[in-house]
Amino acid sequence: MNPSILQFENVSYTYPGVHKPAIVDLTLAIPARTKTAILGHNGCGKSTLLLLADGLYRCDTGLIYWQGEPLQYQARSLNQWRQRIGLAFQDPEQQLVAATVAEDISYGLCNLQLSQAEIAQRLQQTLLDFNLQELANQPLHYLSLGQKRRVALAGVMALKPELLLLDEPTAYLDRLQTRHLMQELDRIYHHGTTIVMATHDLDLAYTWADWVIVLHEGRSLMSASADRVFNNVALLEQLELGMPTLLEIWNALPMALRDRQNPPKTVAQLRSLWCNISQV
Numbered sequence: 001m002n003p004s005i006l007q008f009e010n011v012s013y014t015y016p017g018v019h020k021p022a023i024v025d026l027t028l029a030i031p032a033r034t035k036t037a038i039l040g041h042n043g044c045g046k047s048t049l050l051l052l053a054d055g056l057y058r059c060d061t062g063l064i065y066w067q068g069e070p071l072q073y074q075a076r077s078l079n080q081w082r083q084r085i086g087l088a089f090q091d092p093e094q095q096l097v098a099a100t101v102a103e104d105i106s107y108g109l110c111n112l113q114l115s116q117a118e119i120a121q122r123l124q125q126t127l128l129d130f131n132l133q134e135l136a137n138q139p140l141h142y143l144s145l146g147q148k149r150r151v152a153l154a155g156v157m158a159l160k161p162e163l164l165l166l167d168e169p170t171a172y173l174d175r176l177q178t179r180h181l182m183q184e185l186d187r188i189y190h191h192g193t194t195i196v197m198a199t200h201d202l203d204l205a206y207t208w209a210d211w212v213i214v215l216h217e218g219r220s221l222m223s224a225s226a227d228r229v230f231n232n233v234a235l236l237e238q239l240e241l242g243m244p245t246l247l248e249i250w251n252a253l254p255m256a257l258r259d260r261q262n263p264p265k266t267v268a269q270l271r272s273l274w275c276n277i278s279q280v
């Protein structure tokens with residue numbers, strides 16, 4: 001396992017005016033340079049965990065560490081914290097603040113107190129990276145949800161965070177938009193950014209993630225490599241989280257055929273394993 005970039009140590013959080021805590025004594029580590037998926041039912045605390053990680057909420061007890069350094073809640077430290085960590089909200093409307101695409105991306109950059117030349121350069125590069133040149137001067141309220149998601153993500157990535165937190169990034173996206181988003185995330189990951197994604201999409205988590213955290217009622221039930229989590233059929237069944245489709249198909253094959261083979265991660269791998277099996 002890679003050294004952790006972010007750690008929670010005995011973190012608890014209760015929303016004001018609510019009796020039941022949303023996060024309970026949570027201890028976990030996000031390994032650097034990984035793609036981590038956070039899985040769990042509605043209301044298990046995924047969004048709250050991300051908001052705590054970004055320093056938008058302050059934990060009631062416990063500590064959050066960035067590479068061993070504890071999060072301090074003074075304005076200066078928080079500013080520095082949020083330059084390292086970018087959070088894309090579940091609802092892009094909560095994130096977009098300006099009138100047009102270009103203004104929105106520039107807004108975050110202006111807050112970094114960069115020179116005008118640097119802002120202009122980063123804006124152009126971000127528009128290019130996220131294929132937003134043609135939409136640069138569009139009013140945000142003209143955009144589709146998928147386009148708003150792309151702009152919100154572009155605004156976060158323009159700030160060059162080392163850790164990207166995504167809350168349900170594929171919710172309400174069609175297959176094509178989801179594929180484009182995943183291609184963008186691949187590019188971001190290959191440029192060295194650690195990515196954490198809260199998701200309900202088990203198939204997506206199975207093919208995408210290399211580290212998985214399973215949350216239940218504000219607690220972490222398992223935090224391990226994706227292979228270990230998806231091999232823990234008892235846990236997935238106990239929580240009624242279901243099974244990734246590819247794994248379900250694989251597990252339905254006779255044991256003798258699956259012997260000594262790793263389960264496929266993609267449809268192409270399943271096809272190729274199946275061809276090999278059929279030839280034996």
Ligand SMILES: Nc1ncnc2c1ncn2[C@@H]1O[C@H](COP(=O)(O)OP(=O)(O)OP(=O)(O)O)[C@@H](O)[C@H]1O
Nearest residue numbers: 015016018022040041042043044045046047048049
């Ligand atoms: N603003 C709030 N005020 C009070 N309670 C809240 C608030 N936001 C969330 N909660 C509660 O905190 C718990 C965790 O919610 P959270 O949104 O983190 O879950 P989640 O796993 O992200 O859910 P979902 O999958 O539906 O997005 C839930 O019981 C929820 O009702």
